Amino acid sequence: MIDFGHNPVEKPSYRRRKPTSKMRGRIKPEVYAAAMERSGGHCERCGKYGNPEYQTLQCAHLVRRWRIEVETTINDVAMLCGPSVNTGTCHNWIDYTKEGKDWAEEYRQQLYERSKENEE
Template sequence: MPAVPKPNHKRSKPKRGNTSKITNKVRDEVLQRSEGKCERCGRTSAYAFEMAHLVQASQGGSGDDPANVALLCGPSVNTGTCHNFADYTAKGREWRMNKRKELIGYYERQD
C-alpha cells in the first residue's frame, strides 16, 4: 500500500512555543535598550546574559513584546544570578512585575 501524503495546510492557531519565543527584532531592541548590561544589577560581564520573560510564557507572556523581555545575568539555574532571582524567588517575581510596569511606561513615552 502506498503511503498517504500528509495534508499541506497552515495552523489556524500558533503553537504556544511559537507565541512565547523571543523574536530577533525584540532581542535587538532589548540589547540596545539595556546597552549590554544586566537590567537588574547593571553588571557588564557575566558567565551568560539571558533574555528573560517578565510575564512567564506559561502565563501567556509574549516574546514579540519588548516590554515583556529583560536582559539578565544568568544562567537561571545558578543561584546568585539575577535570572535565578527573578524566576525562583517571591521578591524576584515582584521585581519582574515592577520592571514590566516600568517598561510599559518606557514604550508608551517612545510613541
C-alpha cells in the same frame, strides 16, 4: 441559521485560535537585539556587565509564558545576568524567587509605561 440535516455537534473549539504558549514565548531575533540595545550590554537589574563571549547576559521573560497574549515583545523581556540555573544570578532570581517575580512584574509595567510615553 437553520441547517437541517446537519449534525449540530460543534466542531471542536479547542482548535487553536492563538499561538501556543511556546510560540508566544519565543523571543524573536529583533526583540533580542532591541533588548540588548536597551540594556547596553549590562544586566538590567544589577548592572553587571555581560560577557558576550560567555553569554552571561540572557534574555529573560518578565512574565510566565502562558500569560503572554500574542507574542513576546520587548516589554516582556529583560537582559539579565545568568545562567538562570545558577543561584545568585538575576535570571535565577526572577525565575525562582517571589521577590524576583514581583520585581519582574514591576519592571515590565515600567517598560510598558515608558513605551506608551514614547508613542505619544
